[in-house]
Amino acid sequence: MAERVTVTIDGAQVSVPKGTTLIEAAKQAGVLVPHYCYHPSLPSPAVCRMCLVEVEKSPKLLPACVTTVADGQVVHTNSVGAKKAREGVLEFLLINHPLDCPICDQAGECELQDYTFQEGRAEGRHDDYPKRYNPVEEFGPDVLYVPNRCILCTRCVRFMEDVAKDGVLNVSERGDRAYIGMFPERELDHPWAGNVVDLCPVGSLISKDFLHKARAWDLDRTASVCPGCTQGCNMTIDTRDNTVVRLRPRANLEVNRHFMCDEGRMNYRWMNRGDRVEAPLVKDGPRHQAIDWEQALDRLAQLVRGAAGSAVILASGRASTESLGLVRRMLAGFNLTAAVAVPMGEEAPLAGVPGLALRRERAGNLIGARILGYDAEWTAALAAAATAAIVVLLDVELTGAEVARLAGAGAVVALATMESEGTSRADLVLPITTLAEENGTYVNVDHRVQRFQQAKSPPGMARPAWWLAGEVLVAAGETVEAPATAAEAFAALGVSYPAFAGLTHQELGFTGRVLRSVPAGAAG
Amino acid sequence: MGYPHPSHPKETPVLSKHFGDAGARTYEGWVQRGGYAGLRKALGMAPDAIIEELKASGLRGRGGAGFPTGLKWSFMPKGDGKPHYLVCNADESEPGTFKDREIMRWTPHALIEGCAVAAYAIGAERCYIYIRGEFTEPLAVMHQAVAEAYAQGALGADALGSGMRIDFVIHRGAGAYICGEETAMMNSIEGKRGNPRIKPPFPAAAGLFGMPTTINNVETLAAVPHILNRGADWYKGLCLGNPKSTGTKLISVCGHVQRPGNYEITMGTPMRDLIFDMCGGMRPGRTLKAVIPGGSSVPIMNAEEAGDCVLDYEGVIAKGSMLGSGGMIVMDDSADVVYQVWRLARFYAHESCAQCTQCREGTAWTTKILERILAGKGKEADLALLLDLSDGMTGKTICVLSDSCAAPIVSGIQKFRPEFEAYLSGARQPALAMA
Numbered sequence: 038m039a040e041r042v043t044v045t046i047d048g049a050q051v052s053v054p055k056g057t058t059l060i061e062a063a064k065q066a067g068v069l070v071p072h073y074c075y076h077p078s079l080p081s082p083a084v085c086r087m088c089l090v091e092v093e094k095s096p097k098l099l100p101a102c103v104t105t106v107a108d109g110q111v112v113h114t115n116s117v118g119a120k121k122a123r124e125g126v127l128e129f130l131l132i133n134h135p136l137d138c139p140i141c142d143q144a145g146e147c148e149l150q151d152y153t154f155q156e157g158r159a160e161g162r163h164d165d166y167p168k169r170y171n172p173v174e175e176f177g178p179d180v181l182y183v184p185n186r187c188i189l190c191t192r193c194v195r196f197m198e199d200v201a202k203d204g205v206l207n208v209s210e211r212g213d214r215a216y217i218g219m220f221p222e223r224e225l226d227h228p229w230a231g232n233v234v235d236l237c238p239v240g241s242l243i244s245k246d247f248l249h250k251a252r253a254w255d256l257d258r259t260a261s262v263c264p265g266c267t268q269g270c271n272m273t274i275d276t277r278d279n280t281v282v283r284l285r286p287r288a289n290l291e292v293n294r295h296f297m298c299d300e301g302r303m304n305y306r307w308m309n310r311g312d313r314v315e316a317p318l319v320k321d322g323p324r325h326q327a328i329d330w331e332q333a334l335d336r337l338a339q340l341v342r343g344a345a346g347s348a349v350i351l352a353s354g355r356a357s358t359e360s361l362g363l364v365r366r367m368l369a370g371f372n373l374t375a376a377v378a379v380p381m382g383e384e385a386p387l388a389g390v391p392g393l394a395l396r397r398e399r400a401g402n403l404i405g406a407r408i409l410g411y412d413a414e415w416t417a418a419l420a421a422a423a424t425a426a427i428v429v430l431l432d433v434e435l436t437g438a439e440v441a442r443l444a445g446a447g448a449v450v451a452l453a454t455m456e457s458e459g460t461s462r463a464d465l466v467l468p469i470t471t472l473a474e475e476n477g478t479y480v481n482v483d484h485r486v487q488r489f490q491q492a493k494s495p496p497g498m499a500r501p502a503w504w505l506a507g508e509v510l511v512a513a514g515e516t517v518e519a520p521a522t523a524a525e526a527f528a529a530l531g532v533s534y535p536a537f538a539g540l541t542h543q544e545l546g547f548t549g550r551v552l553r554s555v556p557a558g559a560a561g
Numbered sequence: 562m563g564y565p566h567p568s569h570p571k572e573t574p575v576l577s578k579h580f581g582d583a584g585a586r587t588y589e590g591w592v593q594r595g596g597y598a599g600l601r602k603a604l605g606m607a608p609d610a611i612i613e614e615l616k617a618s619g620l621r622g623r624g625g626a627g628f629p630t631g632l633k634w635s636f637m638p639k640g641d642g643k644p645h646y647l648v649c650n651a652d653e654s655e656p657g658t659f660k661d662r663e664i665m666r667w668t669p670h671a672l673i674e675g676c677a678v679a680a681y682a683i684g685a686e687r688c689y690i691y692i693r694g695e696f697t698e699p700l701a702v703m704h705q706a707v708a709e710a711y712a713q714g715a716l717g718a719d720a721l722g723s724g725m726r727i728d729f730v731i732h733r734g735a736g737a738y739i740c741g742e743e744t745a746m747m748n749s750i751e752g753k754r755g756n757p758r759i760k761p762p763f764p765a766a767a768g769l770f771g772m773p774t775t776i777n778n779v780e781t782l783a784a785v786p787h788i789l790n791r792g793a794d795w796y797k798g799l800c801l802g803n804p805k806s807t808g809t810k811l812i813s814v815c816g817h818v819q820r821p822g823n824y825e826i827t828m829g830t831p832m833r834d835l836i837f838d839m840c841g842g843m844r845p846g847r848t849l850k851a852v853i854p855g856g857s858s859v860p861i862m863n864a865e866e867a868g869d870c871v872l873d874y875e876g877v878i879a880k881g882s883m884l885g886s887g888g889m890i891v892m893d894d895s896a897d898v899v900y901q902v903w904r905l906a907r908f909y910a911h912e913s914c915a916q917c918t919q920c921r922e923g924t925a926w927t928t929k930i931l932e933r934i935l936a937g938k939g940k941e942a943d944l945a946l947l948l949d950l951s952d953g954m955t956g957k958t959i960c961v962l963s964d965s966c967a968a969p970i971v972s973g974i975q976k977f978r979p980e981f982e983a984y985l986s987g988a989r990q991p992a993l994a995m996a
Contacts, residue, residue, distance in 0.1 A: 083759050084916040086957055097956050103759055125953030129922035162946055166929055189915060208754065208915060211737075213925035215915035 042108040047115060059101035059112060060088055070114050071123055071152045073238050074190040075102035078294045078390075080199055085190050087126045087152070091116040098122055120156060127153050130188050132163040133213065134239070141186065143240030145253030149188065171216055176206075177225030179245050179299065180234060184216045187241040193217060193233040200296070200389035203227045217241075228385035228395060231299040235285055244283075246303065251277040259492035260287060260547055262479050264355040264401035264472050265301040266382075268394060269481025271548070272297055274305070274473055274492035281308045281473060281493065289548045292485065298385060298395040308473040308493070314453050315497025318466040325466060330498060334505060336465055338512040340448045341367065344426035349418055349446075350375040352411060352431035354400025357477030358486070358537075359526035360469075360502035361402065361409045364431055364452070366515075366533050367506040371427070376418035377406040378433050396482060401472075405480035408536050408555055422446055431502060432469060435459040452502045468499040475501040476523035478545065480552065487549035488542055501526075562822045562839075564667065569824065569839040573799060575809045576783050577825040580667045586702060588709040591670035597715060599786025603678040604723035606789075611682040615785070617793035619800075619807035624650055624741075624778030625856065625886045627806075627874045630785075636765035637683040637773050645685040646769040648750070648776040649676050651692040651699075652734050652741035655856035656908060657888030660811035660823050661779035665692070665699035668783065669706035675782035677720060677727050678789065683775050687728045691746050694734040703731055738912035742960045743776040744768075745914065756914045757960035778886075780811055802829025806873030810887055814840050817847065817893035832870040836891060847893035851977070855885020857905050858965030860972035861898070881972070898980050900992050902973040903931035909966035920963035923954040927970055934984045937991035944974055944981055 039054040046059075049066040061077070063070050073085035081102045089098035093111040098118060113119060130149060138144040171184035191208060194217065198204040205225055209218030219225065225233070234244045256275040263270040263284070270293035275283040284305050286297035317333030318325035328336070348371035352361060356377075365375055379400045386394035400406075413421070419442050422428045426447040432454055435443075440458045443449055451463035460466045474495040480486050503526040507519035520526035524542040531538035536552050544550060564581030568574045579585035585594055603611055616631030637645060649672065653661040664672055676688045690707075692700050707729050710716045720727040732750050734740050740749045744758035747769045768774025788796045788808075800807045806828040812835060815821045819841030826835060836842065836849065843849055852867040853859060859882045862870065866880040877884045892901065910924035927950055933939050951967035958964070974981055983989035 082916065083959065084918070086917050086919055089957060100759075122953070122957055125950075125957075126918045129918050129926070129953070132922055132926055163926065164940075166926075188918070189921065211915050212910050212913040213915070213921055215921065 042106050042110075044106045044108070044110040044112060046112045053106055055106070057106050059090060059092075059099070059104045059106055062106050063101060063112070063114060068114055070101045071148075071155075072102060073148060073188060074192060076192055076236060076295070078200065078296070079192060079195045079236075082191060082195070085126065085188070087123060089119060089122045090114045091119045123152070123156060124158055127157040128161065131157070131161060132166070133169040133185070134188065135168060135185050137186075140249075141240040142243050142248060143186075143237075143253070147240060148238040169213060174219070175224075176219060176242070177230055179231055179303070180225050181243050181245055181248070182217060183241050183243065186239050187217060188239055189215055189217075190238060191217075192236040192238070193242055196233055196236055197225075197227065197230070200387060201227050201229050202388035206233075228300065229296060229298050229387045231302050232286070232296045235295070247283050250282050251275075256282070257492070259490050261472065261489040261492060262401065262487045263297060263301040264479070265298075265304050265399060266396040267398045267400065267403050267482040268293065268396050269401060269479055269485065269487055270297040270301060271487065272301070274308075276493050279493045281305045287547075291548065292481065292483075292487075293393055294390055296387060296390065296393065298387070300382075300385075300395055308471055310455065312455065313496045313499065314456055314460065314466055314468040315499065316468060317498065318460075320464045325461075330500070333465065333467055334508050334512065337450060337467070337505065338509050340427060340450060340465065341509060342513065344371070344447055346426040347372040347374065347421060347424070348427045348429070349373070349422040349425040350411070350429045350431060351415075351418060351422065351433050351435070352377045352406065353433045354379050354398070354403040354406055355472065356402060356406070356432050356502065357472070357475065357489075357523070358402060358405040358409065358480060358530065359477050359523050360431065360506070361406050361411060362530040362534060362537075363503040363506035363510070363520075363526055364429060365409055365411070367509050368427070368429065369533070374413045374418050374421040374425075375411040376413040376415045377403060377411045378415060379403055392483075401481075402479040404482055404484065405478070405486075408480060408552070409534055430459050430463065433459065452505070454499070467502075467505055468497060469502045469505075470495040470499045474499065476542075477501070477503075478523075478527060478542070481549075484552040484555050485549045486537070486540065486545055486552060488545050488547070562824055564663065566820060566822065571830070571834055571839055572825050573809045573827045574825050575787055576664060576668070576671065576780065576811060577823060580663055580823070582667065585668055585670075586706065588670060588706070588713050588715070591668070595790070596670050596786075597674055597721070599789040600674045600677050600715065601721055602789050603681055603786075604721055604725060608682045608684065611678065611789070614793050615682075615788060618788045618796040619793075619805065620781065620784055620788060620796065621806070621874065622778055623780035623784070623810065623887070625655065625858070625883075627884065630777065630781055633765070633777070634679065634683050634775060636763070637775055638765070639684070641773065644687070644770075644772050645683055646772055646774040647676060647680045647683060647685040647688040648743070648746060648769060648774060649688060649690040649779060649782055650741065650743065650746060650776055651690055651696070651703075651779045652746060653693050653696070653779070653886075654738040654741040655858065655886045655888050656905070657813060657815055657853065657890045658856050658886040659813045659815075660887060662696055662699050663811075663823050664779050664783050665696070665703050669702050670710065671783045671786065672703070672779055673706055673710050673716070673729070675785040676729070677716065678785050679775065679777060679782055680727050681720075681725055685775070686726045687730065689730045689732050689750055689769070691732045691734060691740070691750060693741075694736045700731070700733060707731060737914075738908075739914045739960070739962060742962070745960070746776065747774065754914075756916050759959055784808060799827045800829055800873075801827050802871045802873040803875040806875060810872070810884070812872065812887045812889050814889045814891060816889075816891035817844060817896065818842065818891050819844065826872060828873040829876065830872050832867050832872050835872065835889075836867070840891075843893050847895060849891070850894045850896055851892040851898060853882075853888075853890040853969070855883045856888035857890070857908065858961070858968060859883040859885045860968045861902075861976060862972075863976045897992060898973050898977040899931070899935055899984055902969050903928065903935055903993075905969045906931055906966055909962060913962055917958035917963065919954045920958050920966070923950055923963060924966045926950060927954075927966065931970070932993060933995060934981060935991065935993040936995035937984060937987060938995060939981075939985045941985060943985065944978070948974060
């Protein structure tokens, strides 16, 4: 165990490993030292001077972000001197910062606004001087730079330089003429560049996509996991009036630190689609007929019971562990072939964070699916489907050619969010929920099981796929009680899949748990 | 002084002995004048012995901070297996200071010799000389001298036949004041933006290219061979005041004196001797009003303080200012202190590197307030505001540029308040038209 030191911060004693910075030690003592340039995932330049604190026996105030703790240190973050220094920094920052909060996207989640409200001066003393003015610049595909709001904390510059390792941003000019500059003939188009918008503590770097869409205080924020690839970046889904308006990274030091890639960040419009399957549909001649869930479940149970021989599941790699597990268990009596669709793409690593990349396999739960036995090749599964007694499509959209191969299959059941050629072939279409509409888990590339939570209400009669599978299992006399929640569905997984035995949603918390034993061949 | 006037009898010409003597510029000429004996002697000594000799001499950094040179050298780690670097600070960007320029211009080999001794003492194989970009003539002289020293075998793989490698790199600055700050200078040499770095780590632990580095001023290094030649006791004996301040100091005097120029005084010389004897005093009919003794960054002194001030590190501190780099700006009663303070603040606002909030915004804001006072548009509360802002700019930033802007403002208001008030009340006509 590393050597520990004890420090007293605002009267609270904490023991932290030697080498910890004062600002991090203070967090553990329950004290947030106001700061701008400091960020736990970036090197600290100590330039904003906001985190100056009083350390007993030190003649000067010290920047908490770069001062490491010493045993026996006594720190006062709210001494008269420290408060006056912060008030001074806030005043200096505001002399050239426009008071355009009413039209600024950052308002409500702006650290300049928050700290000024908390402890800034009631009135400015900059009088009638005009503020520095520079026009808005386009930095990249999704990033606008509003230099007038910039407080030169340089987080964006350091992110590009030290984390993305693509130093396209710089501080140009000197003194109060300084601004964030872009290297000539370059733009901010790195696959992870969007993070500068989150890193910006004020409304200087803003997302074009989110521009003027919502006020921060109107948003509901839900902890989720990005379904975009096997990395499993933790994210927050921001919704306004049941509409997803923004995805943002959620801190998980083990997975994505504080970042997510632009592809994942921008991939949310599908969550708001209006053309959803909203009711169970049963084939009635050439057309589908809407039925209620009771009839639908009866029909499904009937199809499952009535078939014999081989079954095939063609699933989306973005379906939840709970749904993949229970749907597969629902067909356990068959000679079963299960496969997941894995769209492939270019890998895009974030150079400064080892192990963090937009992965080639663009399926958030590919590893979960493999652990659950979805191990068949897609083409082999399609071939098997041609003669299967029952084929279940779990949230996959098949191509016309793929659908044509199902002509000889016995029954086709589509658990679907959207109508497609696959659903038109299906004997039974059951409306299911998306990642944004349900609770569940994904397993990422490092076998970390991570929870995502429901961010918006599902359309019409859509239900999670694990729910309907559970109901069918009960009807078949398989389990005593159908799971009523995703947590129960997850707990039920352990019965058939030892890798998940003993785990609960609650234990996973907000940052997930790494599976200890994973069946060979499921490593992805 | 030596150039353009002969030395005054009250001067102690050591470094300035050959100023104006073009023959001293060449390698041959320098050797004829006793040059390179100090380096030859040093290469025969153990590095620790050189450091001890310097500690005994009492030599302190001539760039402004006055840190004991031998002690600084002793901070360099030994046997760490890493490359060590010596950086010679020849940026001399402090307004009012022009002594290093003359050392390089007239006695380039004195600097090369001093650098070589220092490099040997701290185990550095490479010395970077960072020369202010505007110094075109000193730059040409130094290039010529370094080439000559290589040709003569004083530098290179086998310096003076000692088997020691000492290489020189001359790096020309690009005109930023802040690059005279040692950590900003290291960034600049590395090809980065010249922003000061946070300390710790100190340069001796992780400096240039992350390696142990010592940075010394031109005047400090030029004094080193003399100390080795003539001994620590001789140097220590050059002291008229506090025993902690020894040797000679070049003072660059400018402003309202009859004979501005570089004067080499023994530490502890009274300031009035320098101003009234060596520099010939005020212009006819004028009286002394204010002195900025150590370059533009130090507090202003009034005539009374200057009158009985002793020129050594402690003596000037006792009068509320600092000896600094020895750039002395003298003002007579024709000077407008408010205007001069504004000129200084404007300089710092222009040169702030923009890292720290207080400096970036504070230097510009205080300049604007001073400007409106001079334009006759000042407000009653302005002086209190200036003092409060200056307090917010002092002791809170990475380097001392912000403090340097605040120092003349605070001392100016404290010591010459009626002049500020005359502008505020309208008793004095505006000196500036506000844009």
